[in-house]
Amino acid sequence: MSRSVGIATVTLNPAIDQSVAIPGFAAGRLNRVVAEHCDPGGKGVNVASFLADLHFRVAAAGLLGRDNAGAFEQLLSDKAITDAFVRVPGKTRVNVKIIDETAPGVTEINFPGPVATPGCLAELARMIDALLADHDCFVLSGSVPAGVPVAFYADLIRGLKAAGKRVLLDSSGDPLRHGIAAGPWAIKPNLAELEELVGTSLLDEAAVISAARQLLAAGVGCVVVSMGQAGALFVTGDECLQAIPPEVEVRSTVGAGDAMVAGFVAGSLRGWTLADSARLATASAVGALTQIGRRLPPTPVVESLMAQVLVLQVVDLASRRLLAR
Secondary structure (H helix, E strand, O other), X not given: OHHHXXXXXXXXXXXXXXXXXXXXXXXXXXXXXXXXXXEEEOHHHHHHHHHHHOOOEEEEEEEEEHHHOHHHHHHHHHOOOEEEEEEEOOXXXXXXXXXXXXXXXXXXXXXXXXXXXXXXXXXXXXXXHHHHHHOOEEEEEOOOOOXXXXXXXXXXXXXXXXXXXXXXXXXXXXXXXXXXXXXOOEEOOEHHHHHXXXXXXXXXXXXHHHHHHHHHHOOOOEEEEEXXXXXXXXXXXXXXXXXXXXXXXXXXXXXXXXXXXXXXXXXHHOOOOHHHHHHHHHHHHHHHHOOXXXXXXXXXXXXXXXXXXXXXXXXXXXXXXXXXX
């Protein structure tokens, strides 16, 4: 069934992610790299890669620098992802991610991407129009490069909704704020992005849920809030669930949020309940943590992780109950 459902991702600002392992990394002194790995990435590219691992038919659209497109072309070919990228002059940006296994978190150094011209954006609009016939869901992910109007995502969401498509938006700052006004089917902010969006610190779970419900009232269909080791909240007009992940050995946190997006979209398009979609989303994110690069572990491993995800229904802001598996 999954291969019959088409999903398209849109990545306006892709990147070649260079992950370097530096034990004991510290700014202001000599650091020695013990391992390095390069991946063609960008949030939508990552989502497309994970969806392919989940056995969906996927197209990846966006803007891609012509001078170093080879790594992306190889990934899309290897995973049988339809290449719907518009080539633009220059190089796709490089992002450096410093991984220190002795410390939490990842240090990220993100370069700017090439400037998007009106001509490139018009060509991208034509490319997206061509995908409408056989793609049911569109995932709009990541930042926007210079030259992209701040309302680009919002205008795109309105057009896709008018064509009867589901749209998930995963961005931040002004592009997310404007995009929400167009009423996407779902959004997936992390906690910091949600705080920026609502303009206040969210000091407890009740505050997070309240903020999510504000966005529902603004027209968003589902708010998925990723919260790191605390798991994620999945909030709709009818349900509020917390998914708590099992503990695993973390090899890299890069792309885990994009894997959560892929798992949530996959479960939803399969017609699963919100609880089961939350399990797959969380299991996908956890599975990505155990891998180096933008890939999920084999399907049996993802299914095993799903069985270990604890999903709680938040009945009100003071109580919750375990949902049957």
